[in-house]
Amino acid sequence: MHAMQYEITLPADYDMEIIRTRVATRGHLLDTFPGLGIKAYLMRERGKHSPVNQYAPLYLWTTPAGMNSFLLGPGFQGLVDDFGRPEVQHWTGLSYAEGAASAALPRTATRHRERIPASVAPAAAVEESLERSCRLAKTPGAIATALAVDPRRWELLHFTLWEHDDPEAPGDRYEVLRLCVPERARLGDGRQW
Incomplete structure (x- = not known):
């Protein structure tokens, strides 16, 4: 699994x-x-849990070929x-889990990024984050959760889809406008190494 996101911050x-x-x-095209x-x-709207207006789709890819095909294809060029x-931004997948409400449609997503301090062994930080991710997947209202790492900056990404508007999870909160899930079943379950 590979996680990918771009953020387009728009005028106030x-x-x-x-x-x-x-x-x-256009969402159906994927x-x-x-x-x-x-x-x-x-999407985030200024004044609604966000200081900015922003369009920020997040992708979970089953293959790097799919991600590359999108980035170098007509869909992404249309956005450009x-x-x-x-x-x-992109991260290497560490785990994916369906949540307690996996059959529901998401209304909200949370994205939490955290740096792994230089004084902490990466494996120890990842194990701790995996435990949190497993607990998060069992939280009422959680649809799916993913954990990924950017080893260039040693940054962990926690991404969760929720069926309700006000999750208590930390991080940036987004409104989910639409969800495409063509190969969701191929994302696997649990840790990915």
């Missing part, structure tokens, strides 16, 4: 209905995309044409 007075319409009219486990179309080329 930007009409976020433009993003909603974009997702409503419903059968090869190599894509999950794409969560995420409309908003400019964003920095694409």
Whole structure:
């Protein structure tokens, strides 16, 4: 599994209905995309648990080939044409788990990033985060949760989809506009090494 996200921060007075319409009219185009486990179309609105307006989709890929095909294909180029080329963050997958509410449609997502301090062994930090991720998956309202690492910066990414609007999980909170799940079953279950 590979996690990937880009963030497009928009002006404070930007009409976020433009993003909603974009997702409503184009989101279905990835419903059968090869190599894509999950794409969560995420948005944050200024003043609603966020200091900024932002369109920030997050992807969980089953294969690097799928991710590369998307980034070098017409879908991503359309985004570049409309908003400019964003920095694409990516993390290597460590674990994925279906949650207690896995059959529900997500309304909210949380993304929590944390650096592994230089004084902490990476394996120890990952084991601790895996335990938290397993507990999070069992939380009422959790649909799915993923843990990934960026070894360039030694940063852990915790990503969770929720069926309700007000999860108590730490991190940035997003509204889920749409979810594509063409290869969700291929994301595996549990640790990925």
